[in-house]
Amino acid sequence: MTSAAVRVLLVDDQGLFREALATLLSVRDDIEVVGEAGDGAAAVRRVADLAPDVVLMDLRMPVLDGIAATRRMSADYPETKVIALTTFDDDADVFAALRAGAVGYLLKDVSSARLVEAVLAAARGESVLQPSVAAKVVARFAQLPPEEPEPAVPLSEREREVVRLLAAGNSNREIAAALFLAEGTVKNHVTSVLTKLGAHDRTQAALRARALGLL
Structure with missing residues (x-):
């Protein structure tokens, strides 16, 4: 060990x-x-x-x-x-x-x-x-009334791909395999996505992406 x-x-x-x-x-x-x-x-x-x-x-x-x-x-x-x-x-x-x-x-x-x-x-x-659980989280958020208009977030096309896979419950390793990227590259993209969306973690990033119509 x-x-x-x-x-x-x-x-x-x-x-x-x-x-x-x-x-x-x-x-x-x-x-x-x-x-x-x-x-x-x-x-x-x-x-x-x-x-x-x-x-x-x-x-x-x-x-x-x-x-x-x-x-x-x-x-x-x-x-x-x-x-x-x-x-x-x-x-x-x-x-x-x-x-x-x-x-x-x-x-x-x-x-x-x-x-x-x-x-x-x-x-x-x-x-x-679990993907089914990730879908529940996003669906629950979608049912909430909007608190205020959300600002536009300048995600690149690659970052949009990453956040869509992230919201589906995929880990960095699984995202890397799906997009044919190095795991370290995906980690950098995830960090950038969290920063741009003002999110503290991956679940919050998925919710904010849904609110912004990115999913």
């Missing part, structure tokens, strides 16, 4: 699912599963003890649910990034998890490749949303 490996905590009330996740992730040299927890309260304690880079968090658990646990982690351990990994994608869960501070939201039927990429992306500070 290399020192650069992403340290991951698995949180789910089903032991068999945690075991399967651990097996899937442990074959990677760039990921280290450092611990497990079966409920949200135990997860908060494990984060305090282990300081993982990323937590894969189920939402519906006993003792303390995943949303409440995510809220505590975001407040007390902001360096640890939480990805919701759940069976449910109803609006209430999606928006509650994101408001609590989750940087990602994936469903348990996600492919192993997508899950691994999500873990690595979260560790890099990127948001990771």
Whole structure:
């Protein structure tokens, strides 16, 4: 295991699912599963003890649910990034998890490749949303009344391509593959997009792009 490996905590009330996740992730040299927890309260304690880079968090658990646990982690351990990994994608869960501070939201039927990429992306500070979830976020924003006219934003055509893929839930690596660009180039484009849109993160950038009619 290399020192650069992403340290991951698995949180789910089903032991068999945690075991399967651990097996899937442990074959990677760039990921280290450092611990497990079966409920949200135990997860908060494990984060305090282990300081993982990323937590894969189920939402519906006993003792303390995943949303409440995510809220505590975001407040007390902001360096640890939480990805919701759940069976449910109803609006209430999606928006509650994101408001609590989750940087990602994936469903348990996600492919192993997508899950691994999500873990690595979260560790890099990127948001990771299942495409269906990204669509919910954008759709919810579209239903809100406009607060005031938005200024024109001078995005280049390449930046528009990047923001469209970003809004669809793609990571930098996936955007790079889609546009045949180096990942570092995509990272520079994303930084430029965030600056031009006045956004603090990728989700906010997607919302502002939608408001400006860029999607």
